[in-house]
Amino acid sequence: GQQVMQIPQYQHVQEGEDFTTYCNSSTTLSNIQWYKQRPGGHPVFLIQLVKSGEVKKQKRLTFQFGEAKKNSSLHITATQTTDVGTYFCAGGNNAGNMLTFGGGTRLMVKP
Amino acid sequence: DVKVTQSSRYLVKRTGEKVFLECVQDMDHENMFWYRQDPGLGLRLIYFSYDVKMKEKGDIPEGYSVSREKKERFSLILESASTNQTSMYLCASSFLLSGELQETQYFGPGTRLLVL
Numbered sequence: 001g002q003q004v005m006q007i008p009q010y011q012h013v014q015e016g017e018d019f020t021t022y023c024n025s026s027t028t029l030s031n032i033q034w035y036k037q038r039p040g041g042h043p044v045f046l047i048q049l050v051k052s053g054e055v056k057k058q059k060r061l062t063f064q065f066g067e068a069k070k071n072s073s074l075h076i077t078a079t080q081t082t083d084v085g086t087y088f089c090a091g092g093n094n095a096g097n098m099l100t101f102g103g104g105t106r107l108m109v110k111p
Numbered sequence: 112d113v114k115v116t117q118s119s120r121y122l123v124k125r126t127g128e129k130v131f132l133e134c135v136q137d138m139d140h141e142n143m144f145w146y147r148q149d150p151g152l153g154l155r156l157i158y159f160s161y162d163v164k165m166k167e168k169g170d171i172p173e174g175y176s177v178s179r180e181k182k183e184r185f186s187l188i189l190e191s192a193s194t195n196q197t198s199m200y201l202c203a204s205s206f207l208l209s210g211e212l213q214e215t216q217y218f219g220p221g222t223r224l225l226v227l
Contacts, residue, residue, distance in 0.1 A: 001170070009151060031212045042201060042218040043154070050212045088153060092213040097142050097161070097205055098169075099216065103153040 002027045004091045006102030014110050019079050021105035023072040023089035031092040032065055032072040033099060038085040079109050114138070115219035117202050123225045130189040132222050134202030142214060143185035144169075145177060148199040148221070160185055192226045199223050 003026040013019050023032065031050045035043035047056055049065035049072065056063045060083075062075045072089055086106045090099035118133035136143065142161050146154040146169075156169030160179040174196060178186040185204075189196055200222045205214035 006153070033213070033215060035216075042221050043216075045215040045217070048208075048211050048213065048215060090216075097214045098156065098159060099213075100156075101146075101154040103151055
């Protein structure tokens with residue numbers, strides 16, 4: 001079945017540094033979604049990418065979908081302590097509304 | 112505002128007990144999901160339901176069953192709890208946002224289950 005791998009598993013950064021998490025799928029995706037889970041919280045939807053090579057921005061967050069629609073990345077510029085949490089990518093396919101989640105990248109920001 | 116609620120935030124059960132986890136959504140969503148979340152493994156799909164009385168197995172259905180008698184309620188059942196079912200259980204329902212290709216998922220607060 002479809003597998004979605006995410007790296008790194010953990011990342012410590014100093015406040016103000018940039019951060020990137022990478023997501024790779026074993027199969028071509030119809031779309032990729034990103035979720036953020038704050039410590040003690042539940043995953044919250046951030047964004048969905050659909051088109052090959054698509055780039056979307058949300059303030060300091062930049063999301064990319066690869067040309068082959070098998071990988072994606074989330075880049076945060078100048079991290080802040082409010083960025084702390086676990087970021088999950090989730091791959092969708094054309095078989096319905098199921099998502100396959102990556103293992104998540106836990107971001108820790110030192111003030 | 113979408114609201115997905117789960118019956119308990121924390122639950123402690125003994126091995127062999129039957130455990131019911133309840134999830135309710137108030138947005139008339141058709142699709143509902145149960146995941147378990149374990150460190151390093153992300154969210155793994157246990158079961159999902161696309162309509163009342165309809166269910167599909169996810170990636171790890173063994174040891175679990177589900178029930179969807181009403182559209183707003185999706186229950187996860189552990190017939191005989193075991194220690195390896197100690198985990199965080201997350202329920203979600205999904206909705207197609209305007210302009211999006213696939214439905215996005217709205218999660219409940221989670222139930223942290225400890226099986227002794």
